[in-house]
Amino acid sequence: MKEFLQIKESCLYIRDLEKAKSFYHDKLGLEIIMYEEGKHIFFRAGTSVLLCFNPKDSKFKKSPPPHYAEGNQHFAFEVDTQDYENVKRQIANLGIEITDMMVWKSGQESFYFNDPENNVLEVVPVGVWD
Template sequence: MKEIIKIKETCLYIHDLEKAKEFYHGKLGLEIIHYLEERHIFFRAGESVLLCFNPNDSKLKTSPPPHYADGNQHFAFEVSQADYDTCKNNVKDKGIEIIDKLIWASEQESFYFKDPENNILEIVPVGVWD
């Protein structure tokens, strides 16, 4: 489907939404769009949305259809090439451990770190897949 231009939202399943709030809002600075204690918290990430659902609540829903996942999940935040090093330094300055770095075929680097639920997050510069 050529009409699809990007992923508008992605979601993680997180048991402790307060820790998610502290990490994604407090450390990464994402704006909170909506928070319903014990159920979900939604963040704005540039033009996209990061949905964090409590899997124990989400799997019991009838509408929208039940959904949940278990285990370590992964997604990547994209930053401009000019902001990549600043972003990497900001992550380190917040006391977040960078657990891996990769050089891709584009000769650009990306780096990985974990959130409090051990989900694997990545920062990629614009153009990494070009």
Template sequence: MNPLKIKETCLYVHDLEEAKRFYNKVLGLSIISYVNGKHIFFRAGSSVLLCFNPEDSILKTTPQAHYGSGKLHFAFEVAEAEYLQVKDEIKSKGISIYC
């Protein structure tokens, strides 16, 4: 197997409205789908960021129930030439970057 990239990443969030505000309003990701109390999906380039309400997703029968908790991590990739500019933009929005 030689994967080209991760197509989608899934996070479990208790506050979908806050996820909507942060990923859409602050970071500028477009919304693909939003179902209040259930999920919100964002477009990130050619990838998708899935945010599920864990209290809802753990009860699902179709698709199969899924759930995650604990410290989760994912990262956005930007063009090397834009790295410092994007880093400054993120910091200017009050978002901490840990390296």
């Protein structure tokens, strides 16, 4: 539908929510907007929300409908083009290993790293898909 403006929420399934809190809030600086121990933690990233659900809980929910996933999941953070290299340095300075880099058809580069549960995270500059 052309009325869709954006993907507002992205979801990861994370068993250790305390490690998620330490990584996404303490290291990456995302604001916590909701936390229910053992169930879920939600973070704000710009105008988007990153939902982290414990799959042992969310798999059996009645409402919202049950949902879960296994394996390495993926999403990308978008940064202003002029901030890209600085963000890459900051990630490396936090002791987080950059696992891969890609140069896209647009000529822009993105880089990848993992969270504590081995989900594949990416940083892309604005315009990479334009």
